[in-house]
Amino acid sequence: MSIPSIVTPPLSGTFSTESVSNDSTDLISISEIFGPTIQGEGALIGTQTIFVRTAGCDYRCSWCDTGYAVLPEFDNDWKNMDAESVFNKIESLSNKQAMWITLSGGNPAMQNLEPLIKLGQAKGYKFSMETQGSIAKPWFALLDQLTFSPKPPSSGMRFKHKGLQRCLDACETLEIINSQTHPDVSLKFVVADQDDLLWAKEIAEQYPQLPCYVQPCNNNADINVDNRSTADDLENKEENSPYDQKQKMLWLIDAVQSLNWTDVRVLPQLHVWLNVE
Numbered sequence: 001m002s003i004p005s006i007v008t009p010p011l012s013g014t015f016s017t018e019s020v021s022n023d024s025t026d027l028i029s030i031s032e033i034f035g036p037t038i039q040g041e042g043a044l045i046g047t048q049t050i051f052v053r054t055a056g057c058d059y060r061c062s063w064c065d066t067g068y069a070v071l072p073e074f075d076n077d078w079k080n081m082d083a084e085s086v087f088n089k090i091e092s093l094s095n096k097q098a099m100w101i102t103l104s105g106g107n108p109a110m111q112n113l114e115p116l117i118k119l120g121q122a123k124g125y126k127f128s129m130e131t132q133g134s135i136a137k138p139w140f141a142l143l144d145q146l147t148f149s150p151k152p153p154s155s156g157m158r159f160k161h162k163g164l165q166r167c168l169d170a171c172e173t174l175e176i177i178n179s180q181t182h183p184d185v186s187l188k189f190v191v192a193d194q195d196d197l198l199w200a201k202e203i204a205e206q207y208p209q210l211p212c213y214v215q216p217c218n219n220n221a222d223i224n225v226d227n228r229s230t231a232d233d234l235e236n237k238e239e240n241s242p243y244d245q246k247q248k249m250l251w252l253i254d255a256v257q258s259l260n261w262t263d264v265r266v267l268p269q270l271h272v273w274l275n276v277e
């Protein structure tokens with residue numbers, strides 16, 4: 001299965017990714033700031049972190065579990081804040097104790113987060129970011145950790161390989177892996193079914209130098225009812241129950257092993273499993 005190269009964005013009547021960046025202003029569109037809680041996913045799973053969730057996204061994944069930070073109908077709940085105000089909130093939640101700050105969204109790459117990152121790092125905070133790898137920003141190179149989560153076929157989004165490449169180049173990751181001056185970068189794929197898994201493996205194999213994580217697709221979609229579960233329908237239909245999460249994890253572990261895909265880590269969304277923020 002060849003990886004499609006640049007394709008037109010799937011969203012009908014939406015903006016190009018360039019038009020969604022708001023680098024021209026110093027205000028950050030914020031959906032929520034919460035924590036400390038545990039990082040539930042990927043490279044830093046289990047780490048204590050505060051989340052800064054920005055608002056707005058250039059994608060509309062069919063199973064997005066964070067529609068409230070994506071869909072314009074929620075924009076009354078969003079606030080435009082400058083970096084100082086965001087950092088004041090972070091300091092009050094962290095009792096001014098330096099810790100990880102996870103930038104997520106929506107797509108945080110749509111915002112100008114450079115002033116916030118510099119402000120926090122000057123006080124000893126470390127910054128991690130979650131993004132789908134569709135919009136690249138020069139300040140990616142300032143981050144301490146960066147997770148790119150390209151969207152698989154089940155999301156309904158079309159993969160733009162050059163977009164991911166531009167994001168990796170922005171980190172200058174490909175030249176200097178895991179150096180102190182560049183973010184630790186990893187790939188993380190949501191896998192809803194076998195097609196997603198084969199697709200994720202093919203992309204990951206093009207970046208053998210990047211740690212790779214896969215996680216099951218939860219049923220928390222609040223963006224589109226057309227949600228697909230894993231290959232088999234589960235007896236227990238209670239959404240995101242520990243049983244449901246366990247079954248999906250067992251399916252994914254088995255599916256990865258059946259492909260003899262060994263250099264990948266299979267992780268749950270720990271916060272979904274435990275039903276914490």
Ligand SMILES: C[S@@+](CC[C@H](N)C(=O)[O-])C[C@H]1O[C@@H](n2cnc3c(N)ncnc32)[C@H](O)[C@@H]1O
Binds near residue numbers: 130217221269
């Ligand atoms: C809500 S997104 C926000 C950041 C960015 N837009 C992205 O997709 O990477 C954060 C993470 O949650 C994952 N995610 C979203 N909906 C999910 C679902 N229903 N099941 C599992 N993971 C999901 C995304 O793939 C991403 O890795």
Ligand SMILES: Nc1nc2[nH]cc(C(=O)O)c2c(=O)[nH]1
Binds near residue numbers: 039041104105
């Ligand atoms: N605890 C917790 N961990 C997370 N890791 C990635 C998240 C996200 O929504 O970006 C997330 C989240 O929403 N909560």
Ligand code: SF4
Binds near residue numbers: 057061064067106132
């Ligand atoms: S999963 Fe990420 S990229 Fe997809 S719609 Fe949700 S916030 Fe946007």
Ligand SMILES: [Mg+2]
Binds near residue numbers: 066
């Ligand atoms: Mg989440």
